[in-house]
Structure formats: C-alpha cells, structure tokens
Amino acid sequence: MRIIILSRNGELYSTRSLFNAARRRKHFVRVVDHMHCDLLIENERNAIFVHGQPLRGYDVIIPRIGNTVTSYGSAVIRQFESMGVSTILHAEALLRTRDKLSCMQILSQHGIPIPQTLLVNNYSQFHLLHHKIESFPKIIKLKSGTHGLGVLKADNAKSMESMMEAFYGLKQKVLLQEFIKESSGEDIRIFVVGGEVVASMKRSAQEGEFRSNLHRGGHAAIAEISEEERQVALEAVKILNLSVAGVDMLRSKRGPLVLEVNASPGLEGIETTTKVDIAKKIIQFAERLIKPSNI
Numbered sequence: 650m651r652i653i654i655l656s657r658n659g660e661l662y663s664t665r666s667l668f669n670a671a672r673r674r675k676h677f678v679r680v681v682d683h684m685h686c687d688l689l690i691e692n693e694r695n696a697i698f699v700h701g702q703p704l705r706g707y708d709v710i711i712p713r714i715g716n717t718v719t720s721y722g723s724a725v726i727r728q729f730e731s732m733g734v735s736t737i738l739h740a741e742a743l744l745r746t747r748d749k750l751s752c753m754q755i756l757s758q759h760g761i762p763i764p765q766t767l768l769v770n771n772y773s774q775f776h777l778l779h780h781k782i783e784s785f786p787k788i789i790k791l792k793s794g795t796h797g798l799g800v801l802k803a804d805n806a807k808s809m810e811s812m813m814e815a816f817y818g819l820k821q822k823v824l825l826q827e828f829i830k831e832s833s834g835e836d837i838r839i840f841v842v843g844g845e846v847v848a849s850m851k852r853s854a855q856e857g858e859f860r861s862n863l864h865r866g867g868h869a870a871i872a873e874i875s876e877e878e879r880q881v882a883l884e885a886v887k888i889l890n891l892s893v894a895g896v897d898m899l900r901s902k903r904g905p906l907v908l909e910v911n912a913s914p915g916l917e918g919i920e921t922t923t924k925v926d927i928a929k930k931i932i933q934f935a936e937r938l939i940k941p942s943n944i
C-alpha cells in the first residue's frame with residue numbers, strides 16, 4: 650500500500666513513529682508537508698502538486714494537522730478525498746473537533762456528558778448570564794486553544810470580569826465553563842483507533858496547576874478505565890465521525906465528562922506511558938480502509 654503522512658515535520662515523534670510502523674509493515678510511505686501542497690480544483694481532474702510535481706498513485710493519507718493550520722490542512726485532506734484517496738481523518742471531522750464550541754454542541758446534542766458551557770456572544774450580555782455557570786471557580790477557555798494555553802481559572806467575580814473584559818476587548822470569543830473540582834488536576838486520555846480503545850492514560854497536573862496537559866508539566870501514568878468511560882469515549886468518537894482520536898475526560902461526581910476530542914492526537918505521551926504500539930494500530934487500521942488488492 651502507498652501511504653502519505655501529512656506532517657509539517659518528519660522529525661516529530663508521532664510522524665517518525667507512524668513512518669517506521671508503515672515501513673515495518675512493508676508499505677511505501679512518504680511524509681508530505683501539507684503546507685507545501687498546491688491544489689488544482691477542476692471537477693473530475695482535481696490534483697495536488699508538491700513543488701510543481703503531481704502527487705499520484707497513493708492509497709491512503711494519515712493527516713497530522715497542527716492547530717495553527719487547521720483550515721488549509723483540512724482543504725488538503727478534502728482534496729485527497731475528492732481524488733478518491735482514503736483518509737484516516739476526514740476534513741469535516743477535523744474542522745468540527747478543532748472548534749471547542751461546535752464539538753461541545755455536537756456531543757451534548759447526542760447525549761454525551763460534558764461540563765456545563767456558556768458562550769456569550771456580546772459582552773454587554775455577560776453580566777446577565779454568567780451566573781448560569783454556578784459558583785466559583787469558573788473556567789475560561791479560548792474557543793480554539795490547545796496544550797492548555799488559553800485555559801484559565803477565575804476564582805472570583807472580579808478576576809472573571811477582568812479576564813473576560815480582556816478577551817472581549819481583543820475580540821476573542823471565549824467559553825465559560827463549570828470547574829470540575831473533584832477531578833483535581835487530573836484528566837483521562839482514552840486513545841481510540843478504528844472503534845476500539847487501544848490505550849488510556851491518566852494525566853496529573855504539576856503542583857499548583859489545574860491543567861493536566863503534558864505540555865504544561867503534567868505527568869502521565871497508565872489508567873484503568875471503567876466500562877462507562879470506555880463506552881462514552883467510543884460513542885463520542887463515533888458521533889464525531891473519527892477513526893483515530895484521543896478523548897479527554899474529567900472524572901466528576903456525576904460520572905465521566907468529555908472535555909475534548911483530539912483528532913490529531915500526539916503519540917509520544919501515550920506510547921511511552923502505556924508501551925502500546927499505537928502507530929502500528931493506526932497503520933493496521935489504514936490497511937483495513939484499502940481494498941485487499943492494493944495492500
């Protein structure tokens with residue numbers, strides 16, 4: 650099978666891990682920077698060029714699209730899809746998950762438990778509505794942040810108002826969210842590939858920090874998950890039409906709450922923590938997308 654990994658940097662852990670796994674399974678594999686892809690849109694003759702050369706004859710793409718280039722990255726994925734190339738991540742699914750608001754809306758619409766979340770479009774209305782999220786602390790979140798950047802905790806009304814004023818002043822839309830105290834700086838990442846949970850880890854924030862992101866100094870350990878957590882993760886991934894995803898959850902008094910679903914989840918933390926060869930599982934899933942004659 651002929652595979653393209655869409656990645657800005659072949660040296661990144663996740664890209665290397667996928668590349669090596671594909672090679673070990675005897676596939677032809679190439680890393681292509683999606684930002685170097687030029688798109689010809691012409692009905693039946695859509696094409697993609699890299700440095701003027703057409704990309705042809707590939708069976709499947711494995712997109713690894715960073716948060717800063719979601720829009721163009723999804724255009725490139727959509728172009729491959731239009732050319733009949735299989736993908737482990739659909740353009741529309743990527744776009745939906747990158748916006749925390751639409752992700753929350755879709756999940757909640759389908760009965761997936763999430764933390765209570767408020768978006769006030771005009772700051773003039775904020776004072777009328779912020780109490781819908783009861784009691785402090787409250788979480789303030791940029792709509793499309795990542796790695797814990799853009800997630801803040803307001804301990805009282807005064808700090809909430811000054812943070813909100815700053816964000817609205819900068820024309821940044823933010824979400825106000827209930828703070829799940831009992832999760833106390835911990836979240837669970839459940840890694841799903843092809844409709845199965847393949848690994849899970851618990852991330853704990855460093856001392857004095859409530860965000861458990863590994864990029865914020867959190868540390869990870871293997872997690873045992875409950876049947877309910879497993880079901881919620883699989884359901885969330887299915888609803889969002891993803892095949893490979895990292896589902897982040899908080900353990901709350903009212904059960905697991907989905908915080909976000911990552912459509913391009915990093916492999917380093919989860920592979921080194923759980924010792925599961927996730928890259929291999931992703932390649933095996935890609936093989937299943939392709940007709941047997943192409944493998």
Ligand SMILES: Nc1ncnc2c1ncn2[C@@H]1O[C@H](COP(=O)(O)OP(=O)(O)O)[C@@H](O)[C@H]1O
Nearest residue numbers: 788794795796797798800827828829836860861
């Ligand atoms: N509502 C919340 N209650 C408690 N902790 C939270 C809440 N929202 C976020 N956190 C903490 O902050 C971290 C980052 O939040 P998240 O929404 O995942 O943003 P990012 O996309 O930047 O990772 C989470 O992993 C969790 O530890």
Ligand SMILES: [Mg+2]
Nearest residue numbers: 796797897909
């Ligand atoms: Mg997160």
